[in-house]
Amino acid sequence: MSELPWYNRGLFSNLNLRQKTILTIALTGLILLIIFISGLLTNANLPTDFSIKMQPPSFQHLFGTDWMGRDMFTRTIKGLSLSIMIGLVSSILSSIIATILAFIASTNKFCDEFVSWLIDLFASIPHILLIMMISIGFGKGAFGVMMAVAFSHWVNLTRVLRAEVLQINTSEYVALSKRFGKSKLWIAKEHILPLVLSQIFVGTLLVFPHAIMHESSVTFLGFGLSPHEPAIGIILSESMTYLAMGAWWLAFFPGLALLIVVLLFDIIGDNLKRLFDPSEANN
Amino acid sequence: MELKAENISFSYNKKRQILKDVSLSLNSNQIIGLIGDSGSGKSTLCKIMAGYISHYKGSVTLDGNKIPDKDFYPVQLIFQHPEKTMNPKWKMKKVLNESWTPTQDLKDTFGLKDNWLTRWPNELSGGELQRFSILRALNPKTKFIIADEISTMLDAVTQVQIWDALISHCRANDIGILAVSHDPELLEVVCDDILMFNEINNL
Ligand SMILES: Nc1ncnc2c1ncn2[C@@H]1O[C@H](COP(=O)(O)OP(=O)(O)OP(=O)(O)O)[C@@H](O)[C@H]1O
Ligand SMILES: [Mg+2]
Numbered sequence: 001m002s003e004l005p006w007y008n009r010g011l012f013s014n015l016n017l018r019q020k021t022i023l024t025i026a027l028t029g030l031i032l033l034i035i036f037i038s039g040l041l042t043n044a045n046l047p048t049d050f051s052i053k054m055q056p057p058s059f060q061h062l063f064g065t066d067w068m069g070r071d072m073f074t075r076t077i078k079g080l081s082l083s084i085m086i087g088l089v090s091s092i093l094s095s096i097i098a099t100i101l102a103f104i105a106s107t108n109k110f111c112d113e114f115v116s117w118l119i120d121l122f123a124s125i126p127h128i129l130l131i132m133m134i135s136i137g138f139g140k141g142a143f144g145v146m147m148a149v150a151f152s153h154w155v156n157l158t159r160v161l162r163a164e165v166l167q168i169n170t171s172e173y174v175a176l177s178k179r180f181g182k183s184k185l186w187i188a189k190e191h192i193l194p195l196v197l198s199q200i201f202v203g204t205l206l207v208f209p210h211a212i213m214h215e216s217s218v219t220f221l222g223f224g225l226s227p228h229e230p231a232i233g234i235i236l237s238e239s240m241t242y243l244a245m246g247a248w249w250l251a252f253f254p255g256l257a258l259l260i261v262v263l264l265f266d267i268i269g270d271n272l273k274r275l276f277d278p279s280e281a282n283n
Numbered sequence: 284m285e286l287k288a289e290n291i292s293f294s295y296n297k298k299r300q301i302l303k304d305v306s307l308s309l310n311s312n313q314i315i316g317l318i319g320d321s322g323s324g325k326s327t328l329c330k331i332m333a334g335y336i337s338h339y340k341g342s343v344t345l346d347g348n349k350i351p352d353k354d355f356y357p358v359q360l361i362f363q364h365p366e367k368t369m370n371p372k373w374k375m376k377k378v379l380n381e382s383w384t385p386t387q388d389l390k391d392t393f394g395l396k397d398n399w400l401t402r403w404p405n406e407l408s409g410g411e412l413q414r415f416s417i418l419r420a421l422n423p424k425t426k427f428i429i430a431d432e433i434s435t436m437l438d439a440v441t442q443v444q445i446w447d448a449l450i451s452h453c454r455a456n457d458i459g460i461l462a463v464s465h466d467p468e469l470l471e472v473v474c475d476d477i478l479m480f481n482e483i484n485n486l
Contacts, residue, residue, distance in 0.1 A: 171367070172362060172367045172368045173368050173369055175335055176368050179333065179334060179335070179355075179356040179359065179360070180355060180356075180381060180382050180419075180422075181353070181355035181356070194370075194372040194373075195370070195371075195372050
């Protein structure tokens with residue numbers, strides 16, 4: 001079992017593969033949930049105290065303080081929580097788009113060609129450019145970013161689902177269902193949806209890390225959330241001003257925290273995929 | 284009622300024609316057998332008559348009328364491989380009731396056990412699954428049944444039991460049967476008349 005990733009080796013080697021996978025998912029999910037909830041519970045208006053501004057990391061302020069004397073650890077958690085929320089909404093939205101498009105593609109040849117054309121079109125535009133354009137189009141802010149990330153991340157899942165639905169549609173049980181006089185809508189709902197549900201679920205989770213990264217980068221570039229919102233992208237772009245003055249902690253800890261969260265989501269997605277379809281995970 | 288196939292010609296691809304000018308007719312009080320070589324196109328003909336293939340030449344009619352495609356199809360095909368005709372994510376109860384809700388009496392006649400209903404299709408044997416396929420096809424709206432080698436996976440005793448149940452139900456409800464098989468002895472026993480596929484196919 002040498003192809004197993006590092007986080008599935010060692011520590012829990014007495015459990016079987018399935019148990020380990022579930023344990024990994026549960027632990028990772030718990031960490032993310034804690035970050036998310038504690039971010040929600042903290043007050044956005046942190047006390048400003050100019051007497052302790054720009055302090056490097058210490059035991060009192062784990063991640064240091066910024067130019068207004070705000071605790072960077074609290075700001076980071078708050079920012080991550082916001083990122084997770086935006087990521088959640090936009091990945092669910094992108095999965096809904098993917099599912100609808102895949103079913104539209106299955107109705108007839110013309111629709112199928114239209115969806116394929118749409119896929120090729122969106123796949124040919126660089127993500128970050130697409131996100132910036134859509135975000136501006138929707139008036140930036142949290143709503144603009146969610147729409148932008150959702151409308152740029154449906155492509156892969158749509159491809160997978162379209163192929164899957166196509167294959168199910170040629171099966172004998174679907175043909176028989178039509179002979180029983182069932183409508184296309186009924187067949188889509190009762191026959192096809194249950195068979196692609198796990199794929200939709202995994203697809204949603206796999207989009208999550210991308211959604212978070214892209215939200216932060218587009219915000220960092222100034223095309224996303226507005227500067228008064230406590231987002232990681234805002235924190236990072238602010239910190240650029242102070243980096244030259246040696247305030248490295250303003251960028252380092254929030255950046256690292258963001259990377260860790262993204263990695264955790266990646267781990268969940270990977271493991272879920274392994275859990276639902278062990279054979280496919282090896283490709 | 285009369286199910287009539289007239290001058291049916293069909294090929295899957297340009298290379299090879301499978302059916303040429305095949306005609307046959309069948310009354311709802313009849314059980315007709317069809318026998319022929321493997322790969323000669325029997326299943327293909329069955330699929331055409333049951334509405335699974337639409338791009339063929341010729342016509343399939345019920346009492347002289349074209350069969351409407353939208354509603355329940357009055358000609359029901361029972362496949363050779365039942366497992367392919369069942370959604371793997373459905374419990375057997377849902378599989379059975381997709382077509383209609385058979386009476387307990389009918390379930391007993393076909394030896395369908397109640398505890399099978401809560402299982403998944405891959406937890407039952409081919410013979411057990413085939414009973415579900417047959418029962419599904421016996422919807423009250425069914426006028427004809429096309430049985431394409433439905434009993435090849437059953438042992439001799441079960442085969443007799445299932446055919447007995449099927450025949451008595453169809454006779455009582457005025458349902459005609461076209462029975463395809465490799466087994467001439469079986470067809471001798473169950474059919475009123477036997478057709479040779481090679482003779483009706485003008486290739
Ligand atoms: N979907 C398909 N596409 C192309 N060729 C096909 C397809 N299905 C069947 N054929 C070919 O058509 C021919 C007739 O097939 P069919 O299944 O009707 O034979 P059959 O008489 O039922 O044989 P058997 O007794 O073995 O069931 C075969 O040569 C087969 O290879
Ligand atoms: Mg056959």
